[in-house]
Amino acid sequence: MSDKTVAILGATGVVGTQMLVSLEERGFPVGRLVPLASARSVEAGRVVRFRGEDVPVELARPEAFEGVDIVLGAASDELAGKLLPEAVKRGATCVDNSHAFRLDADVPLVVPEINAADIAGNNGIVSNPNCATIIGLVPLWPLHQAAGLTRLVVSTYQAASGAGMAGLRELERETRAVAADEPMGQTDPFAHQLAHNLIPQIGGFDEMGYTSEEMKMQNEGRKIMHLPDLRVNCTCVRVPVARSHSESITCEFTRPLSVDQARELLEAAPGVRVVDDPAAGVYPMPLDTSDQDLIWVGRLRRDLSAPEGASALTFWCCGDQIRKGAATNAVQIAEHLL
Ligand SMILES: NC(=O)C1=CN([C@@H]2O[C@H](COP(=O)(O)OP(=O)(O)OC[C@H]3O[C@@H](n4cnc5c(N)ncnc54)[C@H](OP(=O)(O)O)[C@@H]3O)[C@@H](O)[C@H]2O)C=CC1
Ligand SMILES: N[C@@H](CC(=O)OP(=O)(O)O)C(=O)O
Numbered sequence: 556m557s558d559k560t561v562a563i564l565g566a567t568g569v570v571g572t573q574m575l576v577s578l579e580e581r582g583f584p585v586g587r588l589v590p591l592a593s594a595r596s597v598e599a600g601r602v603v604r605f606r607g608e609d610v611p612v613e614l615a616r617p618e619a620f621e622g623v624d625i626v627l628g629a630a631s632d633e634l635a636g637k638l639l640p641e642a643v644k645r646g647a648t649c650v651d652n653s654h655a656f657r658l659d660a661d662v663p664l665v666v667p668e669i670n671a672a673d674i675a676g677n678n679g680i681v682s683n684p685n686c687a688t689i690i691g692l693v694p695l696w697p698l699h700q701a702a703g704l705t706r707l708v709v710s711t712y713q714a715a716s717g718a719g720m721a722g723l724r725e726l727e728r729e730t731r732a733v734a735a736d737e738p739m740g741q742t743d744p745f746a747h748q749l750a751h752n753l754i755p756q757i758g759g760f761d762e763m764g765y766t767s768e769e770m771k772m773q774n775e776g777r778k779i780m781h782l783p784d785l786r787v788n789c790t791c792v793r794v795p796v797a798r799s800h801s802e803s804i805t806c807e808f809t810r811p812l813s814v815d816q817a818r819e820l821l822e823a824a825p826g827v828r829v830v831d832d833p834a835a836g837v838y839p840m841p842l843d844t845s846d847q848d849l850i851w852v853g854r855l856r857r858d859l860s861a862p863e864g865a866s867a868l869t870f871w872c873c874g875d876q877i878r879k880g881a882a883t884n885a886v887q888i889a890e891h892l893l
Contacts, residue, residue: 556893558586562623562647564615564638565630566590566603569720570652573882574627575605581886584893589623591615617641625892627885628652643679648892650681650885657682657775664778667887668826669696674891681888684779685771686880687711687791691802692776693850693879694872697824698817699780702808702866706786709772712794712801713757714841717876718744726750726795745793754793766791799841800876805858808866814855817868821852826879831855839873848883850874 561578565571567590578585590603592612602609613619615634620626620642628635628651635653642649656662663673664682666689674681684692691709698704715726721744729750732739742748746756758767773787794801821829830839831853839851851873858867874880 556584558584559624559893560587560589560622561585561889562589562591562620562626562642563603564591564626564628564634564642567592567596567601567612568629569716569723569877570629570881571627572603573877574629574885575603577878577882577886578627579606581883581890583886583889589613589619591619617645620645620647623647625650625889627882627889629881629885639680648677648679648681650683650888650892652683652881652885654685654771656680657684657771658778664775665888666692666696666779666884667891668693668824670779670781671888671891674888681892683881683885683888684775685768686717686876687713687768687800687802688772688775688779689880689884690800690850690872690874690876691772691804692779693826693874694821694824694852694870695804695806696780697820697827698806698808698812698868699782701816701820702810702812704780704782704785704806705809706807707772707776707788708805709787709789710803711768711772711789711791712796712803712841713768713791714794714796714798714800714876715745715749716798717757717793717800723797726797730795749793749795752795755790757791757793765789796841798845798875798877799873800880801839801841801871801873803869803871805867805869807858807861808868811866812868814857814868817870818855821855826850827852829853829855839871841873844873845875846878847875848879850879 601612626649632653632655636655716723768791769789772789828849838853854871861867
């Protein structure tokens with residue numbers, strides 16, 4: 556297989572930095588790396604580290620995509636919307652982490668463990684789903700295949716780094732300020748203090764009272780699993796955790812599915828690790844799932860509240876949203892493009 560010229564749009568951010576690691580770890584055939592970021596980074600002479608070498612950051616602009624085979628997008632919706640069509644015009648195929656194209660009819664939205672076959676229908680852009688959606692769907696998929704998923708009730712506990720480098724730095728700053736009993740000051744990018752707190756808002760609210768992040772679980776979940784009628788009720792909460800999102804998921808099915816059957820399916824599922832011995836205090840936690848690629852599942856049990864005869868289960872899962880929720884999933888898609 557010939558080596559590829561790979562550009563990373565947003566190479567200095569949380570996701571872009573992880574992409575460099577994932578490309579290297581997975582032995583992706585990168586012939587030339589083109590790390591792209593803002594004028595701030597270029598003027599500061601920033602470099603990124605790739606395969607033991609420092610590679611200078613270049614300015615993200617249309618001409619930077621000349622000769623590029625694959626673009627991994629790790630920038631804002633606005634920047635992706637502006638620059639990725641320019642990359643496509645120049646012959647590149649893009650795997651984008653932003654929300655800009657996810658629901659476009661001609662853009663596949665892909666979790667490779669679920670719908671890798673959709674990649675073939677791309678017109679130059681494949682979208683990577685929302686991180687919380689990926690983390691929930693990887694374990695839900697084998698259960699759906701066995702029993703027919705109809706409804707989800709989800710609560711997410713999303714790490715500060717989900718809000719990028721700025722979110723991670725802010726949690727660190729606030730934690731130090733609390734410990735030193737200093738004034739908190741401005742809490743940007745969060746609307747409220749996150750240290751020693753929970754914030755039940757990620758994104759803006761719609762007229763029904765749901766946030767944009769909450770609606771991604773429904774809208775992106777329907778598209779990825781090809782389940783247009785899936786019913787989803789999601790609540791997304793920002794928590795003072797550095798890395799790794801956690802989710803409590805209750806799922807209803809058309810056909811019976813016992814806890815034991817579900818456990819067996821999850822143990823055999825790609826991308827999943829069952830960590831479930833509550834009596835011994837063993838269950839997934841974000842500290843343990845950080846910096847690895849599997850979605851850990853535990854606290855698997857029958858939904859006590861389900862009506863007589865209904866088929867419903869509840870579980871808890873955690874996954875690294877920067878890895879499987881973003882960079883690793885994108886590199887997996889790029890591997891399929893090869
Ligand atoms: N963080 C996460 O857990 C997840 C993020 N995503 C998505 O991935 C994308 C990247 O997120 P994340 O890595 O967290 O964000 P960061 O804020 O950490 O990084 C943003 C990147 O974009 C670059 N950038 C910002 N402004 C410009 C500009 N004007 N011109 C060129 N480059 C610019 C930055 O470069 P510079 O350093 O020069 O400013 C940096 O490389 C977003 O779409 C996000 O929604 C998806 C899933 C999970
Ligand atoms: N919004 C997510 C991370 C993210 O960037 O998601 P999206 O790519 O859907 O905007 C979080 O804050 O945890």
